[in-house]
Amino acid sequence: MRKFKEMKIGEDVSFFAVVEALQKRYTPNKSAYYSISLSDGEATTDARVWDTALIEGNNVTTGKVYHFTAHINEYASKKQFVINAVREVLEGEVDMKQFIKSAPLSEENLRTGIKEYIKKIENETLRKLVIHIINTISKEYFTYPGAMSMHHNYASGLAYHTYSMLRLAEKLLEIYPGMNSDLLYSGVLLHDIGKVRELSGINTPTYTVEGNLLGHIVMGIQMISVAAAELRVEESEEVLTLLHLISSHHGELEFGSPKEPAMMEAYALHLVDLTDSKLAAISPAVSRSEKGQLTEPINSLGRKGLYVPKL
Amino acid sequence: MRKFKEMKIGEDVSFFAVVEALQKRYTPNKSAYYSISLSDGEATTDARVWDTALIEGNNVTTGKVYHFTAHINEYASKKQFVINAVREVLEGEVDMKQFIKSAPLSEENLRTGIKEYIKKIENETLRKLVIHIINTISKEYFTYPGAMSMHHNYASGLAYHTYSMLRLAEKLLEIYPGMNSDLLYSGVLLHDIGKVRELSGINTPTYTVEGNLLGHIVMGIQMISVAAAELRVEESEEVLTLLHLISSHHGELEFGSPKEPAMMEAYALHLVDLTDSKLAAISPAVSRSEKGQLTEPINSLGRKGLYVPKL
Amino acid sequence: MRKFKEMKIGEDVSFFAVVEALQKRYTPNKSAYYSISLSDGEATTDARVWDTALIEGNNVTTGKVYHFTAHINEYASKKQFVINAVREVLEGEVDMKQFIKSAPLSEENLRTGIKEYIKKIENETLRKLVIHIINTISKEYFTYPGAMSMHHNYASGLAYHTYSMLRLAEKLLEIYPGMNSDLLYSGVLLHDIGKVRELSGINTPTYTVEGNLLGHIVMGIQMISVAAAELRVEESEEVLTLLHLISSHHGELEFGSPKEPAMMEAYALHLVDLTDSKLAAISPAVSRSEKGQLTEPINSLGRKGLYVPKL
C-alpha cells in the first residue's frame, strides 16, 4: 500500500487509514465540515471532509480503519487531503495490524529503557521481586495498553507510561533528597501490573470480570503478595513498603486507593503517575492541533479541549 | 476482692474498679457532680461523685483502674455508690486482667457459635480456605478487639462482631432470595481478618506500622491471596468473589474500599457490617444511661450522645 | 388465556404478557439479540428475540403488555421461548389488571403479617395512634407501591417494604439490647405513610403536586401531628420520639431528613430501611439473571448491574 509520504499535491488517491481524530468544524460562513486526522500506521495526515454526510452516513468513528478516496490540495504550502468517498473495509481486505496505534517508542526500545532502570536497583530483595514478577507477565507487560480510553490507550502504553515515569522519578531523586531510589523505581515498575489482568488485551480492550470485581490495585497487591511468598520475603520491610506504594498510588481514597500516601516515596510515585497521566494524554492532542484552536476533546480531562497558544 | 453484688446499701466500702464511663452533670440548682460507671470486671454499677475535685484532681480517665472508697446509699430503691475517695493503683497491688473489658459472650461461646456457621458452608473451596486462615491466626481471631476506640473495642470484640454479623446475615438470607450463603458467610467470617495484624494487641491496642501503611483491607487481601496460593485455588471463582467481598466491604471508596460492591453478597456484607458497627457501639451506651437523658458521647458517632426516650 | 406453565417445548404459541426486563446482548460472533423476561401475571419466563427489529421497531418497553408469537425451543433441558412476532395490544383486547406487578406476598398475607406486629405494641398511645392512622388510609396503605421506580415499585410494595422491615427490626431487637420495641415497630409502620399522598396511585404512579412540594417525610409529620392532636396526645413523649423517627429515617440531611438520627431506635429504623431498600431491589434482578452474568441495570443503584457469581 502506498504511504502518505509518497502521495503528492494534485494527485487523486485512494488508501486505507485508521481515523485517529475527528472533529466537526465550521467555516466563517457557518457551513459545517469535518476535520479528521488519518494514520497509515506510520505517519499522520490531516484531511478535510466538506460533505458531512460522508462521515455521518457511514457512522465513521475514531479507532477504526476505512477505505478513503481523496484529492490532495495545496494549503498553506502543505498537502491537504480532501476526502470525497469513504467506505467500510471488507473482511480480509487489509491487514489490520499495521494500523494498530502504538506507543511513541517501540517495544524493543521500551524493553531496553526499562531494563536500564531495573539494573539501578541495588537492593536485592526488591530487584529479585521486580524481575520475578515482570518475567512472569513479560509479554503483557511490554505490549499492553495503559488504559481503555483515558491515557496511554495504545499498544505498549503500559510500558511507555512506566518508562516516562521512571525518567521523571529519576529527576525527582536528583532534586529532592530523602528517598530510597530502589524503592521508588520498584514502585514505578510495579504500580500498574494489575492492569495486565484488568484489561482484556491489546486492541480495543475491555475490563475483564476480575478487573471489574477487583481492579488493578487489588490485583497488584495480590500478585506481589503471592510472588513475595514464593520468594520467602513476605515479612520484609521491602515488601511492606512496596505494597504501601501500590496501595496508595492513586493518592486519595476517593480515587480507589485503600490508603493515602504515608511515605515520601509514595508521594513521589503518586505525583509522577499524576503528571504522566495528564501530560501524556494532552501531548499528542496538542501536537495534532493547530495554533489558536482548541484540541480535540481529551478523554482524561472530562472531554475538555485545550487551547493551543499562537506562540 | 469483694464484688459489687456482695456490697449492701448502707455500707462503707472500698474496692478496685475500672472506670467505664464518666460524665459531668449538674443538679437542678446548677452544682456540678460526676456520674461514673464502674466495673469490677463482672458487673457494672453507677456511682456519684459530688466532689468534682476527686475526679479532676486525680485526672481520672475511662479505661483505667483506680481504688475507690464509697458509701452506698439507697436511691429509687436501688444501690447508689457515693464516692468519697479515689487514688491510683500501686504497682502490683491488683491483677489488672480481671478488669479487662470483654465481649458480652465468652471466647468459648464465640468459638462454638462461629464454628456452627463455618459448618454451614457447603462449598469445599470456601470452607477449606476459611478454616485454613482462621486456624493460622486462631488465638488472635478469637481474642482481638474489633477496633481501637470506635466499636467492639474490647477483648474478643472482633469475634463478637463477626458472630453478630453472622446472625444478621442468616436473617438476610431468609428474607432476600438470590444470595449464595456459603459466600456470604465466608465473607463475614474473613472480612476483618486483617485486623489481627493492624492492631497491636488485645489491651489498649494501637495501630502497628503495617496497620498504618496498609490497613486491614489490604492485609486481608494479602492473607487470602497467599492462603489461596498455598491451597492452589487462586484461580477459582470462589477466591475471586471472596476477594471482591473483602475489598468492597466498607461500601464506598472514600471509606477505604478500593472497589464498591458489585455483587448482591457484597451489598449484604456491607450492610450487615454497617448495621452491627453502629448498633453494637450504641447498645451498651444506651444500656448504661437513664431514660430522658443523653448517653455518654459515642466515639463511632463522632462523640455524639443519643437521647434515651422516657418510654 | 393459557399460562406459561401449560405451554410445552416444541409448540408454536401466542399470548399476552408484560415485559419485565429487556436487555440487548451479543452472541459470541457479535450478532445482537434481545434477552427479555416476560410475565403472564403468574410466572415469569425468559425469551430470546433474534430479530432485534421486533423490539426496536415496536419500541417495546418494560412495564407494558404486548401480544407475542413464539416457538418454544429446548435449551439446557429447559423451555426457551423464541419470539417471532410482537404487536401492541388493541384497546379492550385484554384485561390489563392480571399483569399488574405485585409484591411477592398477597395483600391478604401482608394485612395479616403486619397486624401481628401491631399487636406486639403494648404502649397504648403508640398502638392507638398507629391503628388510627392506618385505618384512615387503610386502602392505600396495603395497595400502594413503595416508590416510582427505585424499589418496591409494584402493587402493595409499600406494605411489603414495611413488613420486611418489621421482620428485620425484630431481629435487631433480639441482637441489640437498649431499644423500646413499641417505638421501633411504630416507627417502621408509619415511616413511609406520606407516600400514600406523595404518589398518584398504584399503577405507573407519578408524583402528586403536594408530593413534589412537600415530600413524604413532611406529609408524614403532618399526618401524625394532626392525628396526635385529634387523639389529644400531641404533647406526649411517644409523639415527640415518633416524629423524630419519621424526620430522621433517611439518615442524613442531604438525603432529605431534616434531622439526623439522635436516638438508638432512629438509627435502627434508618439501617433497616436502608438494608431493605437496597436488597429488595437487588433480589429480583439477581433471581432473573444467569450465573456469571451481570443483572439488568438496577435503578436504585444508579442503573448499575451486579455480577452473579458462578457458585
Add this chain to the structure above:
Amino acid sequence: MRKFKEMKIGEDVSFFAVVEALQKRYTPNKSAYYSISLSDGEATTDARVWDTALIEGNNVTTGKVYHFTAHINEYASKKQFVINAVREVLEGEVDMKQFIKSAPLSEENLRTGIKEYIKKIENETLRKLVIHIINTISKEYFTYPGAMSMHHNYASGLAYHTYSMLRLAEKLLEIYPGMNSDLLYSGVLLHDIGKVRELSGINTPTYTVEGNLLGHIVMGIQMISVAAAELRVEESEEVLTLLHLISSHHGELEFGSPKEPAMMEAYALHLVDLTDSKLAAISPAVSRSEKGQLTEPINSLGRKGLYVPKL
C-alpha cells in the same frame, strides 16, 4: 445608676455594665491591651484595659455584667474609658434585666411594624392562619431571640429578624413581578415560629429536648398543620404552599430543609432569610469596630473577622 451619657471627660467613675465585645490588641510597640465594648443597657461605650490581668484574672466574658472603675480620658476629642478595676457582681446588687441585650427596635415597635405587614395580607385563609398562630404564641413571638449564638441572639431577635425580612421582601415584590405577596409575607411571618419551642427562653437560651429531636422546621410544620386542621383549611392551596415555604426556607437539603425551593416565593423567602441572617450578624460587629481593623470574630461566619475599610 448614672448612665454613660452623664459621665464626663476627666471624671473617675464606677458603674455596672455588661461586656458586649472583648478583643485583645497590641500597641505599635507590641504590648498587649484589651479593647472592650460596654453597655449600660442604653448606650454602648468603648473602653481600654491596659492591665490585661484585670480581664484575664477575673475571667471576664462577653454577655456578663461586672462592676467597673474607670478614668475617662479624652481621645480624638471623644470620651475614652480606661478601666482600672473590675469585679464580679454580688448577688442582688443590681437588677440584671436592665442589661439584657435587645433588638435595635423595641418590642412595642416590632409589634406595630409586624402588624402593618399582617394587615397587607388580603387572602383570608392566610391572614387568619397567621393571626391564629401568632396569637397562640404571641408572648414568645415578640420576645424570643432568633438563635443561640449565630445571629439575632438577643431579646426580640426573632421578631426583629422577621421584621427586617418583611422590609426586604417588600422590596423584592417591587422589583421582581410574579410573586403572590400574601404568600410571601405569610411565609416570612411564620418561617421561624418553631424557634419558640426549639429554644429554652429569652436569656442565654439552650436547645430544648424537642428542639434537638425535631428542630424548628419540623416543629413549624407541626404547628401549622395542627392550626390548619383547627381552622379546617388543611386541604387548601394556601396551606400546601405555605408548608412548602417553611420546609424549604434553608434552601438546600444539607442545611436541614427536607425540600429545596420549588416556587418563586420559596426562593425569595430563602434569599431574604440568607441575606438578613448574614448582614444582621455583621452589622453590629462592624459598627463596633474601628476603620482599618478587623472586627471581632463573627459566629455565623465561622468566627471570621471582617476588614473595615478606611473610607
Add this chain to the structure above:
Amino acid sequence: MRKFKEMKIGEDVSFFAVVEALQKRYTPNKSAYYSISLSDGEATTDARVWDTALIEGNNVTTGKVYHFTAHINEYASKKQFVINAVREVLEGEVDMKQFIKSAPLSEENLRTGIKEYIKKIENETLRKLVIHIINTISKEYFTYPGAMSMHHNYASGLAYHTYSMLRLAEKLLEIYPGMNSDLLYSGVLLHDIGKVRELSGINTPTYTVEGNLLGHIVMGIQMISVAAAELRVEESEEVLTLLHLISSHHGELEFGSPKEPAMMEAYALHLVDLTDSKLAAISPAVSRSEKGQLTEPINSLGRKGLYVPKL
C-alpha cells in the same frame, strides 16, 4: 407588520414572531400538544399547536424567528392563537432586529437610572474610576447581555442586572448600618464589567477566547488595575477594597472567586448579585406560566421548572 394587539378573536392571521418558550403538554385524555410563547418584539402571546408535527417536523427552537399562520379563538374570554402552519424565514424576508429580546427597561432608561446612582458616589477616587471605566466601554456596558443563557440573557441584560442590584443595594444600606455606600455602589457598578470582553456580542453571544482563558472576574481585575494605574490611584484604599469586591463577588472559591468575602460590603455585593441572578431569571418564566402549572425549565436552576401557586 401587524402587531398582536391589532389582531382580533375570530380572525385568521399570519405573522413573523420569535419563539420565546416552548413546552410539550398533554390534554386530560393524554393527547400531546405544544404550548408556545411568541413575541412580535413588543408584546408576548400564548399559542397552542395541536399538531405536534408542526413543531417537531420544523425543528422549532426558542430564540429563533418563524413565519406562523394561525386562527384566533376565544378562550376564557381571552385571545388564544391556534397555529396551523409554521415555516422558517427566508433570507432577507424580515428585519430580525425587531425581535431581539431586550431588558424590561430601555437602554435610555437604564442609562438614566444608573447615572443617578453614580451621582450618589461622593468619594472622588471611586467616582472618577467608575466614570473612567464605564466611559471607555460605554457602548457595550449599556447593550451587552448579562450572560449567555443563565440569566439576563438579552440585550442590555448587563445594565438591567446592574440597575436592579443598585436598587436592592440601596435597600440594604437603609436596613443594615455599617457599610460605605460609595464602595458598595462602585462594586455593584463594576462587578461584571469583564463580561463586555468575556462575551462575543449582544445577540446569541458565545465566550471569546479570552473569556474562556481568563473569565470576567480576572478581566475585571485587569481593567480596574490598568485604569487605576492611569489615574495614579493604584495604591489607594479605594482600589484595594474595590478589587476585593470584584474578586469575591461569587461568594465562594468553588464558584470562581479567588477570594471569599472579607468585608461587609463584599457580603452585601455577593448577596445582592445572588438574589438578582436567581429572581430575575425566575420572574419572566413565572409571568409566562399559568397558575397551578410548572413554569418552563429555568436554565439557572439546572433546568428545573417551578410551581406557580393557584393563589
Add this chain to the structure above:
Amino acid sequence: MRKFKEMKIGEDVSFFAVVEALQKRYTPNKSAYYSISLSDGEATTDARVWDTALIEGNNVTTGKVYHFTAHINEYASKKQFVINAVREVLEGEVDMKQFIKSAPLSEENLRTGIKEYIKKIENETLRKLVIHIINTISKEYFTYPGAMSMHHNYASGLAYHTYSMLRLAEKLLEIYPGMNSDLLYSGVLLHDIGKVRELSGINTPTYTVEGNLLGHIVMGIQMISVAAAELRVEESEEVLTLLHLISSHHGELEFGSPKEPAMMEAYALHLVDLTDSKLAAISPAVSRSEKGQLTEPINSLGRKGLYVPKL
C-alpha cells in the same frame, strides 16, 4: 560563637541555637523525652532532652533562639547532644540574623540559576515582561520566603521554589512535546510574584492587609496587567496566555484559582507547582528523621508525619 562542627564528643558545651523541630517521644519503657533539632545557622544537630520540664517549663517553641547547655555523648558512633539547661535569650545578647533559616541554595546561586532560565526565553515580549517585573521587585523576589508555614517558609524560599520548578519544567519539556517553553518558563518565573506583597517580610512573615483581601493570584494578575500596559503589550497573545497561567496555577477553583487550566502549559505549571510544594516540604523532614520512625508533623500535609522506611 563556636559552631557545632567544632564541638567534640565528651565535651560539656553551651551555645545559642534556633529550634528547628521538636518532638516528644517515649523510651521503650514509656518514659517521655524530647528529641529536638537545633541549628547554629550553619549545620543542624539532633539533641535529646531527658528532662521534659526543660522544654515544657520554658515553653520552648520551634523557630525561636535559646541558650542551651549540653553534654555531648557518643551514640551509634555519632555525636548526640544531651541538653541539661535551656534559657531564653536576653535582649541584645546575640545577633539573631545568623539563625535565620535559609534556602538550601544561597541567594547568589539562586540569582545565577534563575537568570540562566530567563536567558532561555527567546520570545521578546515574554522576556522583556519577565525582566521588567522581576527588576521592579528584585530585592524581594530573591529573598522572600515562599509561604508562611506550609512550604519554603525560609529566606529565599520563593526563589528556591521557582528554581526547582524551572528544573522540573525543563524535564517535562524534554519528555512531553507540544509546549511552548518560553511561555512555560515565564509562567514558572512569575506564578508567585504576588507573594512579595502578600507576605509582610522575610522573617516570621504574616499576611498583609492586601494579602488577606486579594491574595497572591489576584495581585500577580494586577502586577502583570500594569506592567503589560506600561510596555504596551497588553493586547498580545503572550500576555493573555501568561495571565491564564497565573490564574489557573492552583489547578482547581476550590484552591483559589479563578480558572481551571485550559492549556497544556497551564497543566504543566500546575503539576510542577504541586510536585515541588509537596516534595520540598517533605524532603527536609525526612532528612531530619531516623529510619523506621515517623517524621515530625508536616504542615502542608495537614500535620501528618510520614514513615521513613528502614531501607
